[in-house]
Amino acid sequence: MGIARQLVHRLEQWFELMGAEYAYMATDRSNEASLRLFTGRCGYSKFRTPSLLVHPVHSHRLRAPRRATVVRLGARDAERLYRSRLAHVEFFPADIGAVLGNALSRGTFLATVGGYEWGGVDRFLACPPASWAVASAWDCGGVFRLQVRGASRLRRAAAAATRALDRAAKWLRVPSVPDFFRPFAGWFVYGLAGSGGRDAAMAAEAVFASIVNMARGRAAAVAVEVAAMDPLRGRIPHWRRLSCTEDLWCMKRLGAGGGGHADGWDWARSAPGQSIFVDPREV
Template identity: 80%
Template sequence: MVDDELRSAMRDEEVLQGVAAVVIRKYDPKTDRDGSEAVDRECELGPPGGMSLRADLRGDPVGRIRHSPLYLMLVAETSGPGGGRIVGLIRGTVKSVATGERRPTGAPAFANVGYILGLRVAVSHRRMGIALMLVQQLERWFELEGAGYAYMATDKSNEASLRLFTGRCGYSKFRTPSLLVHPVHSHRLKPPRRATVIPLPAHDAERLYRARFAHVEFFPFDIGVVLANDLSRGTLLAVIVNSNGGSYEWRGVEHFLASPPASWAVASAWDCGGVFRLEVRGASRLRRAFASATRALDRVAKWLRVPSVPDLFRPFAGWFVYGLAGEGPDAATAAEAAFASVVNMARGEAAAVAVEVAAMDPLRGRIPHWRRLSCAEDLWCMKRLGDGADGWDWARSAPGRSIFVDPREV
C-alpha cells in the first residue's frame, strides 16, 4: 500500500504545459481496472504495420507483480472537464538479490533492488512527460522501501524507452542477455542419450540452488518462496552419465552436494499462462495457414517429428525456465536435457517455452530454440539510487558468466 510517508513524498498532481493536469496515484482495482486494461491493450509490442505481440493480463493488471514480496502499480490519470481518464501506468517490485560479489567471509553479497516493468502511456498522451513522471514516482517508492538500485529490461531497438531511461533518468546499459524460445510440438523432444533427468521436490531444489548458485547475479534471497509458488511447475536435475550407459542414482540432495557427478545442470519451470497470455497479431493468412498445416501433420504423424508452428495467433500460454545453471565439462549437454524435458512437460499446457541466459553463459550454445522466435540481445539498464556511500556501484560492474532471471518479473 502507499503509506503516509509515500503520499507526502509524491506530489498529488503534475500539471503539464498545454494539457489538463495529470495525477499520479496508486492503482485502485475497484475503479481503475478497465482503464488500465485499455492502456495495456493499446500498447502492443512490435513495429507499426508489422507483426506485434499483445499481452492479455486476464483481467488482473497487477498479475505480473503480485507474486513478488513488495509491489506497487501507479496510474496516470487526467483531470478536468468530463472526468478523469487513465492515460499511463507503471508497475514495480522490490526484493533482495545477489549482486555477484562476495563478502570477506565468502558469503554472497545481497542488495535491495527495484524492478520497473509494464510502463505504458496511451498514444494520445505521449511526449508530454507522463512516462518520466511515472518513473520518478516509482523510484521514490523504491527508495522508501530501501532499494539501493533500480533496473528495467527493454528491447534494444526500443529507442523511445532507451531515450527515457538512459537519456533522462540516468540509467546505464547494464546487461545484454539472450531470450531463447522453443515452440511446444505434439511430438516430444529427444534429450541427449547420456542424460538422466530427475525431478526434485521444492525443498531439495532450494537446498541445491542456495549451496551452488546463491552468488549468481540477481539470485533472489527468497528463492524458497519462488520454488513453492503454485505457478512453479517443478525443478529438473539432469546428470550426464558416462559413455558406457546406465543411469544416475539419486541418493538425496545432501549426498549430491557432498559428492556431485562430473557434469550436471538444473532448471525450474514457471507457468506464465497463470498470469498472462500472449498473442501474435498482424500475421498474414498465408503464415497462419502454413502454421496450421504443420500442426495438423505433427498431430497425425508424430514419428516424423515435424517442426510444427504452434497457434501463436490466438491467446496462448507460455512457460519460462528459470534457475538454469550447471557445472562440469558437459554441463551444456545437461542443460540441453533439462530444457528439452521442460518443453516435453509443457505439452498440452503451453505453446512455447522460453529461457533468458547471460551473454557469456557457456550453457547457451546447447539450448534448443527457434531463432525467429528468440531475441539474441535483450537489454537491461540499471541505476544506483541514493548517494552510494559505500563507493562500489553495481550498475557499473563488469558482467559475469551467469544471471538469474526471476520468473515473477517476466
C-alpha cells in the same frame, strides 16, 4: 521535466520508500527512445545484455541427449541445491523457497552426464558429478496469455497444416508451428545453472528438453533468459525467429547522489558475471 521523466522519477521515489537500493529496467537495444530517456536523462547505466531463447511446443517429443539422465527434485531439495550453488548469482531471490513452492512453479529438474546415480541431494552436495545442470519451470499461463495478431490467412493455414501433420505422424518429427494466433500460454525456465564444461551444456539441453516435453498440451512455447556469457546457452534448443538476442537491462543506484557504497563500489557499473537468475515472478 517531461511526462515520461516525471513518471520514472515518481517510480524511483516509490522504490526507495519500499527499501530498494537499485532500480532497473529492461528494453531492447533498438529502442532508441527508451535508451535516451533512461541512460541520457535519468542516469541509468547499461547493465546486462541477456538473450531470450524460445522453443515451440510440438505434438512430438523433443529429443534429449542420450548420455544425460534427468531426475525431478522436490521443492525442498531444489531449494537446498539452489542456495548451495546459486546464492552468489545476480538477482538470486532471497525467498527462493517461496518461488519454488508457488502454485505456478511446475517443478525442478536436474540432469547429469556420465552414468551418475542419483542418491539424494545430500550426496549430490557432498560429492557432485563432473557435469550437471539444473532448471525449474514456471507456468506463465496462470497469470497472462499471449497472442500473435496480423498474420495472413495463408500463414495461419500453413501453420495449421504443420500441426495436423505433427499430430498424425509424430514419428516424422515435423517442426510444427503452434497456434500462436489465439491466446496461448507460455512456460518460463528459471534457475538454469550447471557445472562441468561442454557436458554441462549437454545436461542443460536435457533439462530444457524435459521441460518442453512436460509442457505438451499445456503451453505453446517455452522460454529461458540467459546471460550473454553463459556457457550453457550454446546448446539450449530454440527458434531464432521466436527468440530475442537484443535484450538490454539498465540499472541505477537510488539515493542521493547515486554514487554507490562507501567504498565506491556500484553494482550498476560492475562487470557482468557468467549467469543471471531471472525471477519468474517478474516475467
